[in-house]
Amino acid sequence: MRTVPEHLAAIVARLSPLPPVRLPLLEAAGTVLAEDVSSPVDLPPFDNSAMDGYAVCASDLATPPVTLPVATDIPAGDAAAHGIRPGQAARIMTGAPLPPGADTVVPVEWTDGGAHEVRIDRGAPVGNYIRRAGEDVRRGATVLAAGTPLGAAQLGIAASAGRPDLLVRPRPRVTVLSTGDELRPPGVPLEHGQIWDSNSFMLAAAVAEAGGAATRRSFVGDDPAKVRAALDAELEGADAVITTGGVSMGAYDVVKAVLSGGGEVEFEKVAMRPGKPQGFGLLDGRVPIFTLPGNPVSAYVSFQVFVRPALRYLQGLPAEGLPTVTAVCESALTSPEGVQQYLRGVLAFTGGGYRVRPATAQGSHQMAALAAASGLIVVPAEVTELPAGAEVEVLRLPS
Incomplete structure (x- = not known):
């Protein structure tokens, strides 16, 4: 046996x-990546604003409050080369490229929200609320390694790296x-x-x-x-x-x-x-x-x-089963010698650790106890008795 x-x-x-297949991004959800994915550009690819607000020169805010003329508006996705000079501000949206000449961003909450001129009530250091090019990922860096299960976050970074499809194990x-x-x-x-x-x-x-x-x-x-x-x-x-x-x-x-x-x-x-x-x-x-x-x-x-x-x-992953936890068993257990037994139980996390309560019905035909279980208590083949309070390995069932 x-x-x-x-x-x-x-x-x-x-x-x-x-064997691997190439799938569009959304169809790749739930599969396992079969290739390394790197980014062809810096992420983000350019310095941009982390807030809705105003791009300014930090030196202009030395003695707040100050009032500055608004030289231009810069929405997200704007490809024009808007620049400012000292003594000017640019109204900027979250994700919009930082204009040449600006070195800090003041959130709109620190201002009166003016469209033609803006009163800024607080100073800000150089780099305030600026996302620097490449601060997330440098060009050429691997963002996903082969063997990675693909969920929402992984598909997100693949899309951020410009990938419309992926080589995966389906x-x-x-x-x-x-x-x-x-x-x-x-x-x-x-x-x-x-x-x-x-x-x-x-x-x-x-x-x-x-x-x-x-x-x-x-x-x-x-x-x-x-x-x-x-x-x-x-x-x-x-x-x-x-x-x-x-x-x-x-x-x-x-x-x-x-x-x-x-x-x-x-x-x-x-x-x-x-x-x-x-x-x-x-x-x-x-x-x-x-x-x-x-x-x-x-x-x-x-x-x-x-x-x-x-x-x-x-799918190219390690041949592993359910995740396991160690739990204190609330009841004494008996098991036939030479047989590894899997007992249905209810897991609870309390007092900084897991406890498990074995089901009273353990027949192989008794589905109600299985439906109520959250774990399978593993009694090794060499163990025939365990007292209440003993530590046991428990396979955590999918919720």
């Missing part, structure tokens, strides 16, 4: 990061399929023995939280031919496939039956709870497939422990 780290390492060893396209004759779509009346399909919705949402682009396919039943056809249909449009259900030891575990014969997928028992039955392989030798258990909590924990790191790796 594999350990959790061994199974994750076996998965990553068979993956390759997605969001992995992931198809999610549930299997089982007992499944029905939410909203459809149930007959005896039937349940609504929850796993495909849950896992598709988890894919999006992990930075992927999810497509949820309608569930497929326990007919091997239909399962095979559904999988083959996804090969051209997916960078990865997730199935849930049909991977254990039962007579109707159809995913295992379909995929184990040709050696495409290796089915393993992993020393973890929940989530012991796992499978991973490459469809058609190239498309990663994760075959997760059918119990919903098992499927969710398996996703966070194995699929989430794999999706990061496909």
